[in-house]
Amino acid sequence: MTRRRWLAVAALSGLLLAAGMQQRFDSTVDYFGERSAFVSLPSGKTLRVLSFGYRNLAADLLFIWSIQFYSAYNIRNRFDFIERVYDTITDITPEYKEPYIIGSLIMAHEANDLPMALRLLEKGSRLNPDEWIFDHDAGFYCYKYLKDYAKAEEYYNRAAAKPGAPVFIKRMKAHLVYLRDDPEMATRMWLDILHHAEDTLTRDSAFNHLYQIKAEADLPLLQQKIAEYRRQYRRPPAVLADLARAGLLREIPRDFAGDEYIYDGASGTVTAQRIFRWQKR
Amino acid sequence: MKPGIKGIAVNTFRESARNKMFYLLVFFGILFALSSKLVSFLTLGDAMKVLKDTGLAAINFFCVLIAVFTGINLVYKEIERKTVFNILSKPVSRDEFIVGKFLGLALTMLTALGAMAVIFFAFVALNGGGFDLGILLYFFMLYLELLVIVAVSLLFSSFTTPILAFIFTVSLYLIGHVMWTYNEFKNYLAIPLWRIFTQALYYLLPNLAKFNIKNEVVLGTALDPWSILFSVLYALAYVLALLALTVLIFRRREFQ
Numbered sequence: 001m002t003r004r005r006w007l008a009v010a011a012l013s014g015l016l017l018a019a020g021m022q023q024r025f026d027s028t029v030d031y032f033g034e035r036s037a038f039v040s041l042p043s044g045k046t047l048r049v050l051s052f053g054y055r056n057l058a059a060d061l062l063f064i065w066s067i068q069f070y071s072a073y074n075i076r077n078r079f080d081f082i083e084r085v086y087d088t089i090t091d092i093t094p095e096y097k098e099p100y101i102i103g104s105l106i107m108a109h110e111a112n113d114l115p116m117a118l119r120l121l122e123k124g125s126r127l128n129p130d131e132w133i134f135d136h137d138a139g140f141y142c143y144k145y146l147k148d149y150a151k152a153e154e155y156y157n158r159a160a161a162k163p164g165a166p167v168f169i170k171r172m173k174a175h176l177v178y179l180r181d182d183p184e185m186a187t188r189m190w191l192d193i194l195h196h197a198e199d200t201l202t203r204d205s206a207f208n209h210l211y212q213i214k215a216e217a218d219l220p221l222l223q224q225k226i227a228e229y230r231r232q233y234r235r236p237p238a239v240l241a242d243l244a245r246a247g248l249l250r251e252i253p254r255d256f257a258g259d260e261y262i263y264d265g266a267s268g269t270v271t272a273q274r275i276f277r278w279q280k281r
Numbered sequence: 282m283k284p285g286i287k288g289i290a291v292n293t294f295r296e297s298a299r300n301k302m303f304y305l306l307v308f309f310g311i312l313f314a315l316s317s318k319l320v321s322f323l324t325l326g327d328a329m330k331v332l333k334d335t336g337l338a339a340i341n342f343f344c345v346l347i348a349v350f351t352g353i354n355l356v357y358k359e360i361e362r363k364t365v366f367n368i369l370s371k372p373v374s375r376d377e378f379i380v381g382k383f384l385g386l387a388l389t390m391l392t393a394l395g396a397m398a399v400i401f402f403a404f405v406a407l408n409g410g411g412f413d414l415g416i417l418l419y420f421f422m423l424y425l426e427l428l429v430i431v432a433v434s435l436l437f438s439s440f441t442t443p444i445l446a447f448i449f450t451v452s453l454y455l456i457g458h459v460m461w462t463y464n465e466f467k468n469y470l471a472i473p474l475w476r477i478f479t480q481a482l483y484y485l486l487p488n489l490a491k492f493n494i495k496n497e498v499v500l501g502t503a504l505d506p507w508s509i510l511f512s513v514l515y516a517l518a519y520v521l522a523l524l525a526l527t528v529l530i531f532r533r534r535e536f537q
Contacts, residue, residue: 053458053490056495064324067323095500
């Protein structure tokens with residue numbers, strides 16, 4: 001073998017060995033074992049100065065790095081400084097929307113730290129007062145995971161008041177009012193949505209909500225009156241109209257579509273014609 | 282335009298265009314701008330934003346390099362090769378020589394930036410971005426910034442060596458992009474004299490951040506037309522002042 005070939009083999013072997021060592025290192029490394037290495041990430045303000053007019057690029061690169069880093073599931077304690085990382089990115093370019101959205105998503109779903117996710121989204125909302133998405137996302141996390149409907153409604157109210165807020169935020173607000181057990185207010189809000197609906201989705205959604213809210217109020221009332229009827233006559237009513245004839249109800253309520261509720265005379269139970277879509281938890 | 286200025290400007294442009302370094306930097310500028318597509322693959326959300334950020338940053342960086350590398354050699358090379366004697370022996374004044382050099386380099390920068398801009402616009406359009414008037418405005422502002430850098434490098438080139446001119450120009454470029462920190466910095470100065478000194482520096486040094494509208498055009502945030510107008514006037518005034526200073530220095534120089 002010529003000297004040239006020996007050198008080529010040596011170079012190739014060296015590179016392969018180095019790659020193997022790197023792979024071995026990556027699989028065992030505790031990135032934050034040397035915490036000082038990560039704490040030394042400069043603040044957003046410092047990076048803004050050090051980027052010398054390329055702050056967009058600096059924020060993009062740090063954001064891209066964060067996506068790759070927080071997707072590395074082999075690093076067990078990767079979330080230790082996540083708030084610092086996203087604070088830095090959003091300090092460099094406060095107008096950049098994605099780091100707030102993706103950062104809060106990682107905090108909520110991967111790091112299981114909802115208060116931290118809400119803090120990041122509130123920062124986004126504070127620094128971008130005309131942007132509705134941050135309040136919307138915060139409202140969604142409160143609704144979906146914290147089950148704090150009052151807080152979620154507060155966020156949705158803020159989002160709905162911002163320019164360009166989509167119509168579904170109004171629907172979410174009304175749904176949250178329904179979830180926190182205020183059927184009268186929810187009915188008023190859904191009626192308003194139904195009367196101003198410009199598309200089928202909004203109209204159907206409002207109709208279904210109104211149907212369910214009304215049925216949820218009517219069915220227990222009917223069930224209560226059937227029980228009273230049963231106590232008085234020692235049998236269930238043959239038809240719902242018997243309740244009116246017995247003076248227990250002035251008139252028999254109908255569902256939101258104007259149809260009669262389904263009554264089973266044998267068991268004395270009353271049900272709605274449509275399936276309920278939403279459940280209060 | 283005086284024939285002397287025109288002749289020197291055309292010759293400077295030709296000389297720059299023949300320079301291999303010029304083509305190399307333009308090539309790398311275009312290559313890095315196009316490679317922004319690769320970077321955009323790695324992000325989540327608005328990939329077009331990352332593509333524009335990276336592409337514009339690459340064009341900005343390489344245009345500044347072209348301005349600095351071409352500018353720092355302009356006058357020095359003529360003196361070093363003693364071709365300046367030839368030129369100045371003709372009916373061309375020293376003032377015309379400097380103005381001609383500046384205009385030639387301004388034309389070179391316009392060509393380099395124009396080439397990169399056309400390719401970048403086509404690239405953005407190919408990636409579904411459409412024509413963005415904001416980016417066109419950004420290129421105009423970048424050109425103004427480049428004119429200031431060219432004027433700075435020409436000034437240093439008129440009295441010092443290329444290495445020193447490079448260090449001074451790059452330093453001014455970096456300082457020019459962090460001028461906005463002055464307002465915070467002055468709070469740390471207890472001695473009034475230092476405050477006056479730094480205040481004077483603040484007004485003397487080029488505030489290049491004025492021309493940086495990358496963030497606004499990429500994110501689509503509102504741009505103040507008055508701020509743009511003032512930046513244009515600022516660039517013109519600053520270039521004029523630097524050219525006058527360069528002419529003053531160059532007039533006093535004695536060639537051996």
